[in-house]
Amino acid sequence: MGEATTRFFDELDRRGYEPRLEKAAGTVRFDFREDAHTDHWLVVVDHGTLKVSRVDHEADTVISTSPELFDEIAVGREHVIAALLRGDLTVTGNALLVLQIERILPGTPHARGPRRDFVKEAC
Amino acid sequence: MGENLVRILDGNTFVVSEKTGDIEATPIEPAGLFSIDTRFLSKWVLTVNGERLTPLSYDDLQYYEARFFLVPGMATHYVDAKLSIIRERAVGSSFRERLTILNHDEVPVDLEVRMDAGSDFADLFEVKDEILNKKGEIYTEVESDRLRLGYRRGNFCRETTIAATGGPRYDRNGFAYSIRLEPNEQWQVDVDVHTAAVGPGGRDLRIGLQAHGHERLALQHDLEEWIAAAPKVNCECEPLARTYKRSLVDLAALRFSPVSLAGQTLPAAGLPWFMTMFGRDSILTCLQTLPFTPSLSRTTLRILAALQGARFDDFREEDPGRILHEMRYGESAAFEEQPHSPYYGSVDATPLFVVLLDEYERWSGDSALVMELERETRAALKWIDDYADLVGNGYIWYERRNTDTGLENQCWKDSWDSISYSDGRLPGFPRATCEVQGYAYDAKVRAARLAREFWGDPAFADRLEREAAELKERFNRDWWVADGEFYALGLDPEGGQMDVLSSNIGHLLWSGIVTEERAAKLAEHLVGPRLFSGWGVRTLAEGEVRYNPIGYHNGTIWPFDNSFIAWGLRRYGYAEEAATIAQGIIDASVYFDGRLPEAFGGYRRELTKFPVEYPTACSPQAWSTGAPMLLIRTMLGIEPHEGHLAVEPVLPVGMGRIEVLDIPGRWGRVDAFARGRLEIDRLAA
Structure with missing residues (x-):
């Protein structure tokens, strides 16, 4: 079990509430298999x-x-939907819940985001 | 796309073949059996005694089934066949083909019947290239009762399984029968081709991907229900009746159910290359079809909300609140060689999402959905203000962050050379285009109504209205091309105008951002000789440097574009101009058997006498399919108004009498009647 994964779930548990999951109800189990x-x-x-x-x-x-x-997913370096399409991640059961959970995963660590000229000018 | 290709489909599974039913994929003829953006059969060739067959006729009976009548040998001077071969096929959860051979001879015949089968497992993005270096491994497994073709790259596995009745011999390249047919005897077998996206443990990743019943009878029933649920259009104008009927069936075919929403459907963008979710195309199609097929809007809003951007991702160009552009399921998306998992590179889908939610509520009275999507709608509005304004002057701009595979132009005219100055130069980045500012204005105005009437937030409503008014004022100051008397197509960050006359000004009328006194001038341009060809409004006006009657976004005529332009003209009271455009597009539909293409040439009507189809246009395409519906709405002037449906028809004389029966909405179902009284020759001349 990697540190990032533990950190991710610990943080989720501490958060206790996530507005982006207001419409979600159900249970999701993550199985991490090694040997x-x-x-x-x-x-x-x-x-x-x-x-x-x-x-x-x-x-x-x-x-x-x-x-x-x-x-890698827990720190945004890998992407759940791409991994699912690749077969590196599998899902059984309610697929909508996966989409909802996927939305709360972090983005790529060094994403620039939209480049805003006016912010640069202000600097 | 060759004209001799026959297409059948269900959801995002489809077959493109020759008129014989054979499939022989080449980069020029990208035929095949496709599903989840992957080709599962690139070869499917039937021979009898080693000979290819000749087609006598074919029927594409419904969008999901086709029948081919064939005789042995190549076509020569005449056909004297003692054998008939019938191939009947359907797509649903799998691809099924029934082969029937009849011996018309007075003597028995011995036949070697063979089907060659193979697959290159091309990603949809590869089908127009020579497929030389797939990164994974293609394998073939011959079993006693089936043939398995597969492709594996790591855990990515796609498999085609072919099984036929009648005890064929399977080999690595297909299967075959040796049969003897007595005089007048008939032989029949069924072939089942199953496509699978196999995950570890053998599970298919497409949980609930297929939309409807899969089985032929279920599909038939589903189509009948779909047609029965839609309003009936009775009219004297035969072309209008035909294009409406065609559109309704094509729209049924284009329904697509994403992996996560089993059984609920939204319109995919178009066959064959765009059988997937597109934010812009799906939303605009929903707006066109709301009076006829409102259920599509509900699903579209929900799925786009579920996939709304939540964080920053430069490869996918995702931002919090942004509505997706395109979703794909193939190998290139899986291995992140393409960004479509999903890709967010469009700037119009986000404001249009808000526009659709409001328009949908006005028709349906479905306030529950407005409540359900409050958070997403607020996030979309925040995206407009916080992340889309790259220059900080109150407009929506775009500049791609994914410079390898992202889109340069993130508006509907998304080809590389679609946005230019009047001297033909292409501008730098970021860029802003006019119609998107109109959508943003409309989104704010409509969201203000939602905030006030449903979310109990009058302060937010006031703020949105104030911002909308400021945007309108600013826009009319910065974008008006004074000497040409129209709005610029685009703006550069220095405030320089792309001062070309384009169809985009019609969208501005639809959005309501145009000041009353300027609308007359726009109406004049839209039906004037530089923009209006006689069939429709050109994407770019004749006389502009980059104008080309078959330039994809630089001169061709797009039926979808025209339907929104007509709606815009009607909104500002230019009903005659709207009817002129509607008449032109419906006249053009005659030349396409009622199925309007994506685009056709901008040549003057007097010159060509018929609309010249754009060479590689995709057909049927959802927003072209939706165009006749929006044109009907526009001509009849049907609008939801304080809980009932207002009707105020302005029709050209040639339309005769029109009845639209059972228009669904918050009023239950009501009828609309109209008669053509408008002489439009004056305008069309």
Whole structure:
């Protein structure tokens, strides 16, 4: 289990509430498989309220990846939808929940964002 | 796209073949069986006794099925066939083909029937190139009861499985039968071609991707329901009746259900290369079709909201609040060789999203959706103010951050040379185009209504109205080309105008950003000889340096563009000018059997006598399909007004009588009637 992944879920648990998940309700389990061992994180979303635990419960949606890949996803260096299309990440269950959860993942670490001329002038 | 290609589809699975039903893909004829932006069959060739077959006729019965009647041998002087071969095919959850061979001879015949099958697994973005160096590995597995063609690159795996009844012999290149047919005997087998996007563990990633029932009967039933639910259009003008019917069926074909919303559909952009979600195309199509097929708008708003940008990503050009441009499912998106996972490089989809939500509520009365999408709508408005104004002067600008695979022009005229100065020079970046400022104005005005009536936030409403008024004033100061008396196509950061006369000014009328006293001049330009060809309004006016009657965005006529221009003219009271444009486009539809193409040539009507189709135009294309519907709305002057539907028709004489029955909306269902009384020769001359 990588540090970034742990940090990501810890932070999610501390946040407790995420307005971008106001419309989401359900349980998402993350399975990180390495050899014979699988780590689990369970996120319970109830209209924005978040609870994170490390139990292997049945869930509406199960997202499976390698621990390495999720470590990259957790810091924005890899992208969930591209990974899903590539087959490096798999999803079973409610696909809409995946899209909703995906939106709260970080963007690319060194993204420039829109270049604004007037900001530059002001500097 | 060759004319001899037959296309059938369901959702984003489609087949493009020759008139024999054969598929032989080349860069020039990009035929094949396609699904999720991947080619699953690039070769599918039927032979009898080693000979190719000749088509007698084909029917594309419905958008999802086709039938080919064939005889052996190549066409020579006449056909004296003792054999008939019928291929019937349909696409749904898989591609199915039924082969029937009839022996008309008085003696038995021995036949070797063979289907050659193969796949290059090209990404949709590769099909017009020679496919030489795929990064993964293509494999073939021959089993006793099926043939498996596959492509693997890491965990990315796409597989075509071919299985036929009648006990064929499978080999690496297809399957074959040796049969004997007695006189008048008939032989029949069914072939099933299954496409799969196999994830680890063998699971298909397309959970609920297909839209409707898949099975032929379910598809038939679904189409009948779709047509029954839409208003009936009865009219004396046969071309209008035909183009409406054609559009309704094509719109059914273009429905697309994204992975995450099983069973709910939105319009994909167009067949064959754009069977996917496009922010701009889907929204504009919904706006065109609201009076006829309102269910599309609800899904479109929801899915675009679900995928709204949430963070910064320079490769995908994602920003918080931005509405997506294009989503793709193929290899190039998966390996991030293309940014479509999804790609956000458009500046108009975001304001248009707000416009559609308001327009949808005005028709449907679906206030619950307005409440549901409040956060996303506010985020879209914030994007307009915070992230799109790259120059800091109150306009929406664009400059791509993905300089390898991003789009240079992020407005609807997105080809590289579409935005220019009057001397033909291309401007630097960032760029701003006029119609997008109109959309932003309209978005603010409409959002103010939503904030006041639904969100209980009058302060926000006041602010939006104030900003809209300021934008209108600023726009009319900075963009008006005084000597030409029109609005500039674009602006550069120094305030320099791209002072060419373009169709974009018609969109400004639609958005309401034009001051009353300037509208008359715009109307005059739009039906004047430089812009209006007799069939429609050109993207760029005759006489401009870059004008070319078959220049993609520099002179061709786009039916979708015209439908919004007509709507805009009507909004400012120029009903006759609107009817003139409507008449021209509907006249043009006759030459395309009612199916308006993406674009046709800007040649003067007197010169060519018929509209010249743009060479590589995509057809059917959603917003061309939606154009006749918006033109009907415009001519009939139907508008939601305080909970009921107002009707104020202004029709050309040639339209005769029109009835539109059962228009759905917050009023239940109502009818609209009209009769053509307008002589438009004066204007069209």
